[in-house]
Amino acid sequence: MKDLFLKRKQAFRKECLGYLRYVLNDHFVLFLLVLLGFLAYQYSQLLQDFPENHWPILLFVGITSVLLLLWGGIATYMEAPDKLFLLVGEEEIKLHLKRQTGISLVFWFFVQTLFLLLFAPLFLAMGYGLPVFLVYVLLLGVGKYFLFRQKASKFFTETGLDWDYVISQESKRKQVLLRFFALFTQVKGISNSVKRRAYLDFILKAVQK
Template identity: 30%
Template sequence: MNNLYRQRLSSHLKEMFKYLRLVFNDHFVFALLIFIGGLGYAYSNGLKELQPNLWWAKPVIVIVLLLVLQLGRFATLFQDADVVFLLPKEAEVRQYLSGARTYSESLAVVYELFGMFVLLPFIQVTDAMPVFDLALIAVAQLLLKDSLFSLAIARRFKVKSAWLKESVWFKWVVPLIILVASVYGMPMVGTLLALVLAVCLRVADKRYNAVPFDWWQAITLENNRMMGVYRFFNLFTNVPMLKGVAKRRRYLDWLLNIVKITPKNTYLYLYSRGIVRSGEFSGLYSRLTILGMILLYFVRGTWLPVALAALFLYLIGFQLIPFYWQFDDIVFTHLYPVEEKQRVNSFRRLMFSLIGITAILFLVMIFVANQDWMVGLIAFAVELVEVVLMVQYYLPLRLRKKK
């Protein structure tokens, strides 16, 4: 079973690296560097305005640590067929879960330490804790994460203890109490409580060795975890594992009715309804737009928000281009008496509308964040030029290359 997990982990990492190469392309890395630089600059400026002993500083530290604690889920890499083919090996499933825990907890340690590293300047400015106390809080955080993994393993067995299955207490309430004790002047007490919790959950987990393994529960949890990973990758590239689901979305009928049912709007009618009702492309468009608006709200300056808006507009337009071939597998579209030029023009109008709406939303967010007409005018000019160039020149060029 150990060899099986290592083989699956190797295959899993290869798949993740394949998608990561697509996600962290040149454009996204450039946008990410700008975002991290802008966020770090804003964080640095914000820390300069803070004073020691703020009443709300410790609650913020506790909340941030509690949220960081939820990062990093238990990766079992189970597959649907395991309920049949691994059933004879159920007695050895603990070996498999041991390898899964080692991998999952290694990643979780990185998440927790990185969260502490980012929070450290805020703690030092507002509270100035001794280094020993900070080290104890970090140890308590890691012990709490270890407890969550023990709970995750126990939940995958058919245990009858309701207190183990009720994860709210051990994921939120108990860690909140321990973190409050650690941050509010008792880090030694908090660390001891976290150690007791980790040991008790590991002992409780070992007691269920003879309990049947809940294959359906374990497979469902793993599928849900992987769907979350694939949805993230789907923001940047097509993921075959995600099957699109068409949704009616009646609340957007008024928008679709703008497209008149005429022969020249044949493909515009098809594309407009397809983009609205497609769970894949509409979700990608809306998520990137919302993410860009959130980032622009926190970014200040003259050129930084303009550059970030331009990069997100390009990223959205670039990701929407494959929708042009969305209906090529439907044989009836090849029977339409419609010229290719008309189809391209219809898709151009769709792209212009979508990117134009996003550009307007970005412009509003830039103005709200900066309260400067000059920055707004610069952003308007840059966005207008980018939308025109992307729709009139870049899009036809990409379509010709694809042919």
């Protein structure tokens, strides 16, 4: 079972790396360098002339923190035929999902921490000190842990594994990446889906059937 999912992981990563060379072309890399240089310069100017009113900074940090906390998913590498062909190995699949939850948690916690380190100068400029910043990073890490735990709990039901949900979540995760690559080149394997927006049903009442 481990070899099967390892092959799937390597195949999908190879596919993503193949598309990535079209994303990181000369023009896009140049644009990123200019953008990062501009942002770094503006950031240094902000730190040199730091405003006395800290509320806009705190609001920005708070919104960004929430977005970083929600960012990331569990890579399971499950496919639609698995609910038929791997049904007899459900217990092994459960162990695989728990293992992948831990791996995904560590990866996204690392990514989240890297972005949060950019806020360290802001905390120091506001006078909070390094210990407060470390507590802030730790709290967001704990929040990420409970969020991933809650996501993983949806994989299981009282009777066993929710195959349809696990497969659909993995499909959505892959589609997000493939749609991003599709902005730069032609991508295989993109599927379209329709999702009902119940909160917009009132619009239909004003239109004749």
